[in-house]
Amino acid sequence: MKPFAILALAATALTLTACGENLGKGQQLNVVSGHIQMGATDDRPAVGYFKVEGGPVPVELVAVTADLAQRVEMHESVKENGVVTMKPLLRAAVPAKGTMEFRQGGKHLMIWGINGAAVRAGKLPMAFVFTNNNNERILFDMVIKPAAGAEGAAMDHGAMGHDAEKAAPDAAKK
Numbered sequence: 001m002k003p004f005a006i007l008a009l010a011a012t013a014l015t016l017t018a019c020g021e022n023l024g025k026g027q028q029l030n031v032v033s034g035h036i037q038m039g040a041t042d043d044r045p046a047v048g049y050f051k052v053e054g055g056p057v058p059v060e061l062v063a064v065t066a067d068l069a070q071r072v073e074m075h076e077s078v079k080e081n082g083v084v085t086m087k088p089l090l091r092a093a094v095p096a097k098g099t100m101e102f103r104q105g106g107k108h109l110m111i112w113g114i115n116g117a118a119v120r121a122g123k124l125p126m127a128f129v130f131t132n133n134n135n136e137r138i139l140f141d142m143v144i145k146p147a148a149g150a151e152g153a154a155m156d157h158g159a160m161g162h163d164a165e166k167a168a169p170d171a172a173k174k
């Protein structure tokens with residue numbers, strides 16, 4: 001091996017090490033967990049929940065997409081005058097070094113038309129789009145769980161779903 005080739009290799013190794021060290025320092029923006037609960041019947045949307053860990057600066061989640069689903073929407077359940085309704089959610093703040101969660105009873109994803117192959121594989125690859133770095137995309141495989149039983153959240157949510165949305169004037173506007 002010629003001397004300059006060895007130098008080049010050494011330089012590459014140094015670069016990689018430096019990169020790894022930077023990643024180790026401080027928390028990076030990341031999607032750390034998430035799952036999807038299928039709707040009780042095929043015409044019901046599935047619901048998605050996940051957790052995001054914030055990086056060094058505050059950002060906003062502005063979209064979640066999936067190539068293997070027909071439609072994905074971000075929603076938030078809100079209680080108004082004692083009635084729980086859902087509203088479309090356009091952005092969700094992720095605090096620096098904090099956490100942001102989509103969970104039952106609050107922010108959630110609604111997912112229509114998940115590809116059958118993804119359902120059989122038990123996971124749906126999703127892309128989470130944030131406002132930092134010119135819309136950084138973070139990919140995460142959401143574990144797909146079957147519909148909950150009669151007492152389950154997915155069924156309740158599905159039953160609440162469309163009627164509640166039609167009834168919510170804000171949701172109807174956009």
Ligand SMILES: [Cu+2]
Nearest residue numbers: 075086108110
């Ligand atoms: Cu919803």
